[in-house]
Amino acid sequence: MNIRHIGILFMLFMLVLSSGCTKEVEVPYSERPDAAEVNETKSPIPDENGDLEPLLYIEQSQENRTITVNANIPLNQDSVEEALKQTLQWKTRRIASEPHYSIKWMSSQVFAVRFDGLEAGEGVRFRLDDVKTISGRDFTVDGLAMYRNSVAFELSAPSQIVLLDVEHDSFELMDSTGASYVHPVLMMEGDKEQLQAIIYEKNGRYSIVQSDFREKQPINIPDHLNAVDSDLDYLNDYGYTPLFSDRLDKEQIYAVYGNRRLYALRWREGLSNKIYTAEKAVYGVAASPSGERIALLTASDDYNGPDADLLILDRSGKTLGNSPRAAYISHSDGVIIPYPLSWADEDTVIIPVTNREDFTQRAAFVSIDTGDKTPVPHAKLPSPIKSQLARFTGSELESMNLLPQPAGRWLAMQEASGIWLISVDGSILRWLGSGELLGWTDDGRIAIWESGADARMPTSRLYTHSSK
Numbered sequence: 457m458n459i460r461h462i463g464i465l466f467m468l469f470m471l472v473l474s475s476g477c478t479k480e481v482e483v484p485y486s487e488r489p490d491a492a493e494v495n496e497t498k499s500p501i502p503d504e505n506g507d508l509e510p511l512l513y514i515e516q517s518q519e520n521r522t523i524t525v526n527a528n529i530p531l532n533q534d535s536v537e538e539a540l541k542q543t544l545q546w547k548t549r550r551i552a553s554e555p556h557y558s559i560k561w562m563s564s565q566v567f568a569v570r571f572d573g574l575e576a577g578e579g580v581r582f583r584l585d586d587v588k589t590i591s592g593r594d595f596t597v598d599g600l601a602m603y604r605n606s607v608a609f610e611l612s613a614p615s616q617i618v619l620l621d622v623e624h625d626s627f628e629l630m631d632s633t634g635a636s637y638v639h640p641v642l643m644m645e646g647d648k649e650q651l652q653a654i655i656y657e658k659n660g661r662y663s664i665v666q667s668d669f670r671e672k673q674p675i676n677i678p679d680h681l682n683a684v685d686s687d688l689d690y691l692n693d694y695g696y697t698p699l700f701s702d703r704l705d706k707e708q709i710y711a712v713y714g715n716r717r718l719y720a721l722r723w724r725e726g727l728s729n730k731i732y733t734a735e736k737a738v739y740g741v742a743a744s745p746s747g748e749r750i751a752l753l754t755a756s757d758d759y760n761g762p763d764a765d766l767l768i769l770d771r772s773g774k775t776l777g778n779s780p781r782a783a784y785i786s787h788s789d790g791v792i793i794p795y796p797l798s799w800a801d802e803d804t805v806i807i808p809v810t811n812r813e814d815f816t817q818r819a820a821f822v823s824i825d826t827g828d829k830t831p832v833p834h835a836k837l838p839s840p841i842k843s844q845l846a847r848f849t850g851s852e853l854e855s856m857n858l859l860p861q862p863a864g865r866w867l868a869m870q871e872a873s874g875i876w877l878i879s880v881d882g883s884i885l886r887w888l889g890s891g892e893l894l895g896w897t898d899d900g901r902i903a904i905w906e907s908g909a910d911a912r913m914p915t916s917r918l919y920t921h922s923s924k
Contacts, residue, residue, distance in 0.1 A: 510595045512584055516609055523569045523607055525584065530564040535588040540569065543583040543848050545887035547610065549620070549627045564590070571609070577618075577906060579610030581873070581887050583850055606850060608874065610889055615908035617653070617894070619669045621901045622866055622877060630669050634658050637696065638905040640894040642703045643667070649703075649745070651895045651903065656696055664704070664723070669903060676726030681713050689714025690737045690760070692792040701750070702798050703743040710750055712738045715792055718750070720771065731773035739764050739783075740797035742805070749776065749824075751805045753795045756781050761789045766807060768824050779827050783807040806832060837869070841882045848887065849873045857893055863900045868893055875904060 513526040536559065544557075557580075561567045571580055584605040585596045597604050617630040617638065632638060637656040641664070642649040650667040654675070657663070660682070662675040682697055692715050701710040704723070711721045718732040718741065732752075737760050740753035748771055756763035766782035769775060785795055785808050798806045800821060809820045809829075819832040835858040837845065849871075857870040860880075867878040875888040894903035 510589055510593050512587070512595055512605055514584075514605070514607060516607075518611060521571045521574050521611070523571075523609060525567055525569075527565045527587075527589075529589045529593075531567070532588045532590055532592070533561060533567075535586065536567060536584075539584055539586045540582055542586070543581075545581045545848055547579045547581070547887055547889040549578070549618075574611050576611050577613030577616070577889075579608070579889055581606070581608045581848070581889075583607070583848065585850060603850065603872075606873070608890065613906060613908065616906050617665065617669055618891075618904045618906060619897070619901050620877075620888070620904065622861075623863075623900055628669070630665070632905065633908075635905075635907070638665075638892060638894070638907075639700075640702075640903075641700070641709075644703075644705050644745075648898070651897050653894055653903070653905070654700055660697070662698070662700075667897065669897070673724075675709070675721075675723045677721065677723075678726055678728050681711075681719065681721075681728060685714060685717070688716050688733065690716060690792055692737075694793055699738065699741055699794060701741045701743040703745065703747065705747055708747070710741055710743050712741050712752075715739075718752070718769075718773070731771070732769055734767075736760075736765075737792050739792065740795035742797040742799055744799045744802050746802060747771065749799075749802070751797055751799065753783050753797050753807065755792075757789075759789045760792055762787050762810070764795060764807075766805065766822060768805070777824050777827070779822060782822060782829070784810050786810050837867075837878070838882065841878055841885070844882060844885055845876065845878075848885070859893065859896060861896050861900055861902075862898060866900075866902075868896065868902050877902070 508529060511528045513528075515524045515526075516522075517524070540557070540559075556573055557569055557571045559567055559569050574580075584607070586594055587605075588594050595605050615632045615635045617632050619628045619630065621627060632655055634657045635655045636658045638653050639656075640651060640653050643652050643664075644650075645667065652667050653665040653669075655663045655665060655672065662677065663672040664675060665672045677698070697713060699712040699715065707722055707724060709721050709723050710718065712718050715737045716734050717730060718734070718738070719728045719730050721728050734752060734754050736755040736758065738752055738754050740751075742751045744750070750769045750771070752767040752769065753764040754767055755761065756765050762784050763781045764783040764785075766777075766779040767775065768777040783795060785793070787793060796806075796808050796819070800806055803824055805822045805824060806819050807822055809818050818834065820829045821832055822829050836842075837858065859868045861867070865880060867880060869876045869878060870893040873887070874890045875893050877886045877888055878884065888904060889906070891907065892905040894905055896902055
């Protein structure tokens with residue numbers, strides 16, 4: 457079976473290769489309401505004995521496309537230029553684009569960087585840890601504050617799905633205005649599965665984005681499914697009435713309503729067939745590649761704790777197997793969030809398993825015949841690429857989601873600092889900004905959902921499809 461990963465993050469922390477820097481361009485700070493205050497910086501603080509901890513205070517201005525930095529100790533100006541040169545990543549639609557920026561110094565402690573030519577949805581990312589004071593001390597921070605001097609700056613844009621053709625350096629945009637959430641699904645087309653997506657709209661409607669990511673079709677839902685059954689249903693913490701499975705066909709998709717009632721939904725016709733009612737809250741639902749089997753993750757305890765039982769059903773709702781406390785995601789009791797769940801093949805399910813000591817998120821294969829559980833190998837970047845990435849992010853973080861391009865020339869990765877596009881030989885590493893990595897299309901394009909400012913996103917959701 458072809459390897460395919462489709463991921464949407466367990467946790468989202470919305471925390472850019474450049475050349476050239478000029479000082480000639482003046483930044484219109486006079487337009488800023490606090491311009492006078494910034495320019496009237498207090499006298500530099502002496503940096504002779506090194507007793508004062510170096511600190512940077514960073515402010516962003518969308519209107520002026522400017523990052524203003526105020527230090528508590530006089531700075532070495534050359535080190536600022538070098539830090540930008542070494543860590544700047546430029547998020548543009550075209551891979552070949554190069555950044556243009558200017559630096560203006562207002563005192564030995566205050567400078568601003570202006571980025572010209574940015575359009576809506578574009579941005580920059582850089583680190584200032586290696587900036588030095590006049591005595592040579594840097595601003596590196598360890599521990600929980602390690603990202604304190606990292607800057608991710610993106611101009612606001614409407615909600616949209618970006619389809620990036622990395623081979624031809626071109627892109628297409630699909631408007632997703634009104635979407636509060638988008639998640640990838642697989643649909644069987646011919647003899648293979650195609651990447652598509654479901655859009656959850658704020659008006660309570662849902663639609664399926666076709667595999668070309670140009671058109672969408674509504675999911676027709678009978679009115680009675682949206683009616684809350686107070687005796688059966690649970691209220692959840694991610695805000696959506698249905699929980700759709702990660703696979704569908706041209707006629708049917710499985711959906712859980714009220715985190716309890718499982719339906720086979722004929723989404724074109726608006727017809728439904730109730731096939732199962734869970735005893736406890738449902739955390740996840742997934743359809744096998746053939747659609748003949750359904751996997752559910754349900755709360756192990758009445759208080760909706762982090763443990764979840766794995767339940768296997770046939771399409772009529774008959775129970776085929778049950779693995780108590782098979783999955784675990786760390787969260788507070790009483791919280792209902794979506795758990796990642798998928799099938800590797802007709803006989804194997806992939807479930808989430810959080811390490812209870814360090815809370816690292818992992819996954820496991822579960823055989824539905826024997827119940828045996830084996831770890832899913834964690835996709836890792838080659839060490840040289842990982843080290844290069846650390847130069848931009850400040851840490852050798854493990855990938856939350858690493859997706860190889862079907863053609864094999866590129867990797868798409870989502871981690872805490874955003875989405876990265878990486879050539880397999882490590883020669884190109886480019887930050888694609890924040891957003892949700894939906895996956896690769898069969899023709900080698902990468903699909904990303906840029907949510908816009910007012911989307912409502914689930915606490916945790918990740919769908920992973922892979923062969924065992």
